[in-house]
Amino acid sequence: MTAARHRGQRPSRWARFRAWRRRRPFVGGVLIALGGIEMFLSGQLELGELHIHLGIEGLQATIIPLLLVLLGVLVIAMPAHRIFYGVLALAVGLYSIVGVNLGGFLVGMLLTSVGGVIAVSWLPKPVASLDAAPEEAS
Numbered sequence: 001m002t003a004a005r006h007r008g009q010r011p012s013r014w015a016r017f018r019a020w021r022r023r024r025p026f027v028g029g030v031l032i033a034l035g036g037i038e039m040f041l042s043g044q045l046e047l048g049e050l051h052i053h054l055g056i057e058g059l060q061a062t063i064i065p066l067l068l069v070l071l072g073v074l075v076i077a078m079p080a081h082r083i084f085y086g087v088l089a090l091a092v093g094l095y096s097i098v099g100v101n102l103g104g105f106l107v108g109m110l111l112t113s114v115g116g117v118i119a120v121s122w123l124p125k126p127v128a129s130l131d132a133a134p135e136e137a138s
Helices: 013-022 026-043 060-077 079-099 101-105 107-121
Strands: none
Touching (some): 026 060, 026 079, 026 101, 026 107, 060 079, 060 107, 079 101, 101 107
């Protein structure tokens, strides 16, 4: 128990955020969303007079990054479905190699893949019950 709770005070906002963040695959969701944002920005990239835009009329270059950002938010918002959203993010991230400028020049695809693996492999910490007190050796 923290000292603030023991004295009856409310924990700070930062402490409440840390406690909320620990109950969900936060890092995985953020990496998936960052990979989607990077892919979106690389799909809209202009280098001087050269406009890099691949895909079927640019539709894939917009839909795939938006889907990845949505999946990243869903991983954070609903940790119970993290495996489904993580596997879907991995599949869409790998498909982005074809649909979005080589997966956002491979950076977005790598961010998405690492985030998807973290989201799939994340496990909540087990809750310690009061009945499971350690037994003393006699």
